[in-house]
Amino acid sequence: MDLASILQILESTIRLSTPLLLACLAGLFSERAGIFDIGLEGKMLAAAFFSAAVASMTGSVWLGLLAGIAASLVLSGLHGLASITFRGDQLISGVAINFLAAGMTVLIAQDWFRQGGRTPSLPSDARFNPITLPFADRVADVPVLGPVYSDLMSGNSILVYVAFLAVPATWWVLYRTRFGLRLRAVGENPAAVDTAGVSVVALRYAAVGICGVLCGIAGAYLATSLQAGFVKDMTAGRGYIALAALIFAKWRPWYALWSCLLFGVLQAVALRYQNIDLGSLVIPVQFMDALPYILTVVILAGFVGKAIPPRAGGQPYVKER
């Protein structure tokens, strides 16, 4: 395999990992605070639709991004209301959000645009376009390092940089700030936080809010950067893969980066090599397409070994003596 094709695969790995990474970090904030969120998928989908719709109507991709984040936040608020305030079942609330988003996006899209449940294709100025980093063109000819910088690191949309910078930011917030300490504590033992005189409810809403913002960015990235517009079910299970990646990462930010890159590279390979010819044996494209999902199943089946979720995860907090 030559350098060019390696670079191509890595480039597409980065693009495909970005939404996974954003969703994975979104889940990390929520689950570290003790709120399981199976509704990442639905939030991303809603964000994808509203960002594409608003970008298409106003011509401004930034307004689109805001609309996507807002849509995702509304669903987050719903999940928070159900699981924090009313102490409902977090799984059921999440599933409901996924169904709601899947149906609502197509319905509204058909009503607004009449294109069979999709938004119109976004023109290039209503999308997030690749950014060229300084000196990218000048160093392109330097062997190896040049193309790595100019093709791989440069030339991505701003949301890609946001996603990758979100990893150290998440780590820093979680392990270096008061908010992070309290967030981690509330997912492990909310009673400890409560008796220390800190509001469990406020912390959990904050976590769910951050989750909403990150899911919103992830959805907007799908519709306004990776692709040009919204199509039905365009998240294609990325929310669930992000959850698998989160378990694989044992709810840690840096591990989340590596596990999302792993899922990303699998998707990239599947895209690039449709049928892999091994001489006597041809691996069909369907297998390659299915690989990320197979890996998800394998990981969820416990291949990762002992991944200990936040202890208070999934349980509503009820004050007791």
Add this chain to the structure above:
Amino acid sequence: MQDRNGPESATRPGDSPAPAVQPPKAAERGMSSAQPAIELKGISKAFGPVQANKDISISVAPGTIHGIIGENGAGKSTLMSILYGFYRADRGEIFINGQKADITDSQAAIAAGIGMVFQHFKLVENFTVLENVILGAEDGRLLRPSLAKARRELKALASEYGLDVDPDAVIHDIGVGFQQRVEILKALYRQADILILDEPTGVLTPAEADQLFRILHRLKDEGKTIILITHKLREIMEATDTVSVMRRGEMVATRKTSDTGPEELAELMVGRKVLLRVDKTPAKPGADVLQIEDLKVTDESGVLRLKGIDLTLKAGEILGLAGVAGNGQSELLEVLGGMLPAVGTVTGRVRMKGEVLPLSGAAGDGKARRAAHIGHVPEDRQRAGLVMDFFAWENIAFGYHADAGYQRSGLFMDNQGLRREAADKMDRYDVRPPDPWLKAKSFSGGNQQKIVLAREIERKPSLLLVGQPTRGVDIGAIEFIHREIVALRDAGAAILLVSVELDEILSLSDRIAVMFDGKIMGERLPGETDEKELGLLMAGMNNAASGEAA
């Protein structure tokens, strides 16, 4: 170390709400010794129709240890939860150091200088000691400065009060005794001058409890005011200066500890005379019921838990099995009761009235054991004795629910009959409240235990296995449970009693065997031994001349 009270009161978390009451300065404390540290006036609190606290007034002098004693459900915890801002009183006032305090939440209680050590620790298991201490009392948005300050602070507290804990240890790696210290340190780090401890010795070994009381005395000498909530009379007598007794939501008496005694306190708690000793006639042992020969148990990790047990139990006697928890008593009870290890091996010979008891497979499970007339009151009643989310009547039938008497037409259970029977048993065993439709988890520890006992004893077993029969049980209920066990013995059953309470072993047993490290260290007769000798045996020292009893 420099004066801790001066500069640090100024460095409270910058963003916490203004304290309701300023923590007292060291100087003030000395001047106003007449001023009570805590004064509650007419506190009342109802939960629906239940009056948990009725017009309670109490006054605690600074620099003293004040005990609050009462049975479970007497309202002790509710009262302390009001003081710590978990609940708001319906009526009544709280004064801290003479100033009226409006304690609306835990934050306000902390600000008023109150610290609380809960019965179930409120610690984050995978955090370090340091992180647990600063949680909620950080100095700013960034952790680093807070952690550095807390580290210095903990060092000072450790040398001041003898509260040594490794600040970098993770909570789940340290023992309960140390976890409790962390809770105390949390309170002290928040400048608490008043420390409330709720049943602090429930989880501690006797040695750890002694250590705790030494620390409490040291805190008292430094001028801290301590409220100790407990239902153990001995602790009250040993550790407190004054004591208040609560019964059914009311404060029935306050005494100077030196002016009262265990008998009076027990009577005040229960509302009637209580027998603190067990009243029983000498045993009349009959034929051998249980014969254990060379019983060995290997657990899932290949460790030998029982290293060859030989034990014989006769009809009409109580054999008390003493030992520090974790020396094989649990494994012995479980094997006999039919809770065989899922992985691991059991070898040896166990005969029940001459019949060999299977030690593996379905023939050795709980159902088969019950068919062999073995009743089992498991050590952990909440995990193995009851299904906490099921109703009392269901719990009273469990294990025997397939009995022919409970069947209707082979397909359905006779639920009405079960409920009638449960109501009857609950009545006879004085389970309070006697409502078969309450879930097991809604009963207090003592009443849960009575439900399990009612189920097992009423089957008239030939052998009753009893593990920790009175752990977490009120005095009144302890008396009742002991009486029922003795009554079963007098009816001719053999009883194997496992308890970590030496008092209980000594007063209830007809014969005592001591276990250590998976072996029987020796047998003694209760009249011919004492706590000291048993204590040595429990520690694995058998230098006392091998005077094998019986």
